[in-house]
Amino acid sequence: MSKKLTTRLIQTGLAILIAGPLLYLLMYWWTIDVPLWEHLIATQIFSLIRNSIILLLGVGFGTSFLGVGLAWLTYRYRFTGSRFLTGALILPLAIPAYVQGFIYLGILDVSGPLQTFMRQLYPDIGFLNARNAFGVIWVMSWVLYPYIYLLTRQAFAKLDRSQIEVARMAGYSRRRIFFTLIFPMIRPGWMAGLTLVWMETLADFGTVSLFGFSTFTTAIYKTWFDFYSLATAAQLSSILMLIAFLLLWWEKRSESHIRHDSHVTLWAPQILRGKQRFWVSLACWAALATALAVPVLQLIYWSFQAPTQTWQSLMAPLRNSLLLAVMAAAGITLLAYIQSLINYRRMDPVLDRLVPLTKLGYALPGTVVAVAILLWFSQLEQFLSHILPFEVYLTGTVLGLLGAYLIRFFSLASQSLVDSFARMEVSVNDAARTLGASPWLRFKQIIWPLTRPGALAALLLVCTEVIKELPATLLLRPFGWDTLALKVYQWTNEAMWVEAAMPALLLIITGTLPLWLFRPREEKNA
Amino acid sequence: MKRLALFVALTTVTTGLFAAPLVVYSERSEQLIKPLLETYTAKTGVEIQVLTDDAAPLIARLKAEGNRTPADVLITVDAGNLWHAAESGMLAKVDSPILETRVPDYLQDPNNQWFALTVRARTIVYSTDRVTPAQLSTYEDLASPAWKGKLCLRTSKKVYNQSLVGSLINRLGDEGTRAVVDGWVNNLATEPQSSDTKALEAVIAGQCDVAIVNTYYFGRMQKANPDVPLAIFWPNQATSGVHINVSGAGITKHSKQPEAAQAFLEWMVSDEAQEIYANLDMEYPVVKDVAVDPVVAKWGTFKPDTRPVYKSGEYQRQAVMLMDAAQYR
Numbered sequence: 001m002s003k004k005l006t007t008r009l010i011q012t013g014l015a016i017l018i019a020g021p022l023l024y025l026l027m028y029w030w031t032i033d034v035p036l037w038e039h040l041i042a043t044q045i046f047s048l049i050r051n052s053i054i055l056l057l058g059v060g061f062g063t064s065f066l067g068v069g070l071a072w073l074t075y076r077y078r079f080t081g082s083r084f085l086t087g088a089l090i091l092p093l094a095i096p097a098y099v100q101g102f103i104y105l106g107i108l109d110v111s112g113p114l115q116t117f118m119r120q121l122y123p124d125i126g127f128l129n130a131r132n133a134f135g136v137i138w139v140m141s142w143v144l145y146p147y148i149y150l151l152t153r154q155a156f157a158k159l160d161r162s163q164i165e166v167a168r169m170a171g172y173s174r175r176r177i178f179f180t181l182i183f184p185m186i187r188p189g190w191m192a193g194l195t196l197v198w199m200e201t202l203a204d205f206g207t208v209s210l211f212g213f214s215t216f217t218t219a220i221y222k223t224w225f226d227f228y229s230l231a232t233a234a235q236l237s238s239i240l241m242l243i244a245f246l247l248l249w250w251e252k253r254s255e256s257h258i259r260h261d262s263h264v265t266l267w268a269p270q271i272l273r274g275k276q277r278f279w280v281s282l283a284c285w286a287a288l289a290t291a292l293a294v295p296v297l298q299l300i301y302w303s304f305q306a307p308t309q310t311w312q313s314l315m316a317p318l319r320n321s322l323l324l325a326v327m328a329a330a331g332i333t334l335l336a337y338i339q340s341l342i343n344y345r346r347m348d349p350v351l352d353r354l355v356p357l358t359k360l361g362y363a364l365p366g367t368v369v370a371v372a373i374l375l376w377f378s379q380l381e382q383f384l385s386h387i388l389p390f391e392v393y394l395t396g397t398v399l400g401l402l403g404a405y406l407i408r409f410f411s412l413a414s415q416s417l418v419d420s421f422a423r424m425e426v427s428v429n430d431a432a433r434t435l436g437a438s439p440w441l442r443f444k445q446i447i448w449p450l451t452r453p454g455a456l457a458a459l460l461l462v463c464t465e466v467i468k469e470l471p472a473t474l475l476l477r478p479f480g481w482d483t484l485a486l487k488v489y490q491w492t493n494e495a496m497w498v499e500a501a502m503p504a505l506l507l508i509i510t511g512t513l514p515l516w517l518f519r520p521r522e523e524k525n526a
Numbered sequence: 527m528k529r530l531a532l533f534v535a536l537t538t539v540t541t542g543l544f545a546a547p548l549v550v551y552s553e554r555s556e557q558l559i560k561p562l563l564e565t566y567t568a569k570t571g572v573e574i575q576v577l578t579d580d581a582a583p584l585i586a587r588l589k590a591e592g593n594r595t596p597a598d599v600l601i602t603v604d605a606g607n608l609w610h611a612a613e614s615g616m617l618a619k620v621d622s623p624i625l626e627t628r629v630p631d632y633l634q635d636p637n638n639q640w641f642a643l644t645v646r647a648r649t650i651v652y653s654t655d656r657v658t659p660a661q662l663s664t665y666e667d668l669a670s671p672a673w674k675g676k677l678c679l680r681t682s683k684k685v686y687n688q689s690l691v692g693s694l695i696n697r698l699g700d701e702g703t704r705a706v707v708d709g710w711v712n713n714l715a716t717e718p719q720s721s722d723t724k725a726l727e728a729v730i731a732g733q734c735d736v737a738i739v740n741t742y743y744f745g746r747m748q749k750a751n752p753d754v755p756l757a758i759f760w761p762n763q764a765t766s767g768v769h770i771n772v773s774g775a776g777i778t779k780h781s782k783q784p785e786a787a788q789a790f791l792e793w794m795v796s797d798e799a800q801e802i803y804a805n806l807d808m809e810y811p812v813v814k815d816v817a818v819d820p821v822v823a824k825w826g827t828f829k830p831d832t833r834p835v836y837k838s839g840e841y842q843r844q845a846v847m848l849m850d851a852a853q854y855r
Contacts (some may be wrong), residue, residue, distance in 0.1 A: 039850065043847075043850040043851055110716075110728055111733075115731070119732075131716075131719075132717075171841060180822070209721050211720070212681060212717050212718060212855065218683075221683075222683065225582045225685075226685070226846045227843055228582070228610050228842075229845075230586060367580075370583065371583055371587075374583075374586065374590050375590050378590040381594070382594075385594075395587070395591065396588075471583075474579045479575075480575070490556050493555050494555055495720075495721035496746075
């Protein structure tokens with residue numbers, strides 16, 4: 001088999017495997033529930049689209065500000081605790097958005113401690129509503145910024161100093177240097193991160209419903225859960241898929257002409273003193289406190305209030321979460337890596353177009369992805385059972401569940417690899433080939449060292465994300481495979497936040513382990 | 527060969543369960559059902575496996591699995607969901623004199639495809655600091671201008687409210703109901719809450735004075751803090767009665783062991799099971815003369831709305847559309 005055919009087969013196979021179930025949703029355009037569509041258009045669809053746009057812009061700005069800002073500060077300067085903060089600032093990724101949501105809602109809402117205290121001091125202050133666009137944007141920005149932080153920080157770490165020095169000598173202002181020189185260099189990382197943030201924002205249902213903020217995704221749930229029209233929900237989902245596809249296409253287009261030199265002069269970090277040191281330290285520590293310390297302390301406090309809960313009952317779910325996370329992360333990262341490896345040379349424009357298809361799963365609400373997978377699997381099961389002499393089951397097996405994670409999180413792994421591969425110079429590889437280096441040697445000496453950070457990022461992100469995953473696990477898990485996220489859901493579903501605290505706490509601790517293991521490190525002083 | 531081995535491995539993992547446990551798909555949260563199932567297993571030796579999720583995904587799964595489904599029993603927390611499962615042909619007809627007689631007629635499917643197991647009353651809870659029971663009368667009355675800025679409601683996306691509005695449509699017709707819902711929306715003190723608990727917390731905080739909630743949410747609060755400044759009011763006592771909803775169960779169409787599933791459901795309406803089941807979450811038993819939780823007993827008795835609960839399924843779509851049109855979010 002020729003090499004080209006093999007790569008084509010692998011690519012197409014992956015695309016079918018991952019995008020197949022999602023494209024299956026398109027079949028639901030077969031019948032259209034006209035009265036329901038008319039009702040949606042007449043009563044809500046436009047305001048929901050407006051809300052979604054507000055949310056995307058708000059969260060996009062919030063996460064970019066926090067992510068790029070914190071990455072810049074921890075990369076460029078040395079200050080009190082900067083070494084610890086460099087790694088710790090990605091940890092909020094371990095907190096599921098809806099958990100952050102119910103914690104901050106508990107604190108900020110009218111019945112929360114903050115407003116209760118304020119009303120005691122000033123009885124005329126009234127009630128300030130925290131359940132609005134601002135509340136959702138606040139919560140989601142604080143859990144999603146680490147994507148941008150992580151991916152732009154990788155980019156900062158490879159920033160070439162020489163150009164900047166030249167610009168500085170030429171009298172460019174700081175701002176101009178940042179926007180004309182530095183920003184373009186970190187753009188692939190930033191955009192990869194932003195795309196993830198946006199896809200997750202589009203997919204979110206739990207957080208927005210806590211805050212009573214209806215988005216396009218709310219309409220998907222409404223048509224399915226309230227109107228029992230899975231078909232209309234699938235139709236709305238396919239619109240969401242189209243948006244995600246355009247988003248990925250936009251990202252890919254702007255990424256493709258960025259190529260970097262691999263031998264750069266790295267920047268020596270600046271050691272801050274005095275007032276500057278104080279303010280920068282304060283900013284970074286305050287960010288960590290808001291994103292991580294506040295929710296964790298609240299959960300610890302609640303854990304003590306829930307007498308019926310025991311750590312022992314959470315050990316089996318913990319083991320299940322870990323097992324699933326490790327298996328899924330290894331498998332998904334491997335496949336994403338293979339895909340990136342085949343693709344980075346961009347020799348095959350047709351196949352290149354397939355790549356965004358494999359990433360759509362991340363932008364759809366989890367329950368929709370779960371049911372699409374379920375429908376896909378049940379077709380597959382029936383087909384296989386028909387041609388084979390025994391019954392085949394995928395739904396309710398570990399393999400089926402891992403397949404679901406693959407569909408949902410492939411994009412996460414592959415986005416994490418974007419930056420690493422974007423930086424790889426084709427010419428180095430070509431030169432090595434001309435010099436007679438074997439493919440394995442080239443991989444070992446050139447490709448792997450350059451792409452390892454991306455691969456590690458993929459591994460850790462998928463790991464943490466699988467630990468947090470709920471809808472697919474709920475619907476497709478084998479009996480008895482309760483995970484920590486499921487234990488949290490079991491209580492939050494009944495609005496029993498206090499009882500949910502202990503499993504949530506354990507879930508966050510578990511999720512931070514892989515993150516801490518592969519945390520970004522402070523660069524050695526040059 | 528390798529592939530064959532993989533498939534064999536796959537299939538044995540899932541089909542190698544020789545004892546054939548009873549499989550329950552449940553919308554009811556695990557902690558609110560597990561103790562009951564454990565009691566049954568201890569009594570009869572029948573293993574039970576549960577899969578919990580929302581009703582819609584569970585029904586989708588039942589449909590997708592078709593005759594290959596492992597599920598024997600479907601439990602949901604709303605009559606509307608059971609109605610829908612029956613409507614889409616996922617439930618089997620059950621011929622059981624025990625279920626037929628122990629569960630009141632209005633709490634079961636007219637075609638015997640499902641039966642209620644507990645009753646949940648959706649009622650008015652008011653602030654004892656700012657409201658006297660004399661000011662309250664009916665759900666409809668909460669739409670009157672007297673309650674302007676004093677009402678808290680949970681989101682219309684919750685099926686409990688959809689059933690409540692469905693029951694109003696059943697009684698008052700489309701226009702009459704629209705007037706009530708418009709009045710409610712007009713009277714809201716703040717955007718609808720995401721849960722009954724949050725609505726109650728807003729009443730305690732003083733943001734509003736009354737809320738419409740399921741009794742057990744209030745029960746949990748009162749149990750945790752007996753001095754909570756809230757009380758229950760039973761509305762519509764002179765007219766239609768308190769709106770009730772159910773948690774209930776049916777046997778799946780493709781159950782491989784319908785007899786075992788039926789025996790399990792019949793046990794669920796025994797005095798013993800009813801007492802455990804209803805009191806797990808301070809609900810009301812469907813069977814008469816079963817003791818309720820002491821906290822619940824203190825609220826007294828009430829006249830329930832005895833229109834058949836399956837009607838809420840029939841009216842659900844209309845109810846959601848009406849609430850959407852009224853901007854009740």
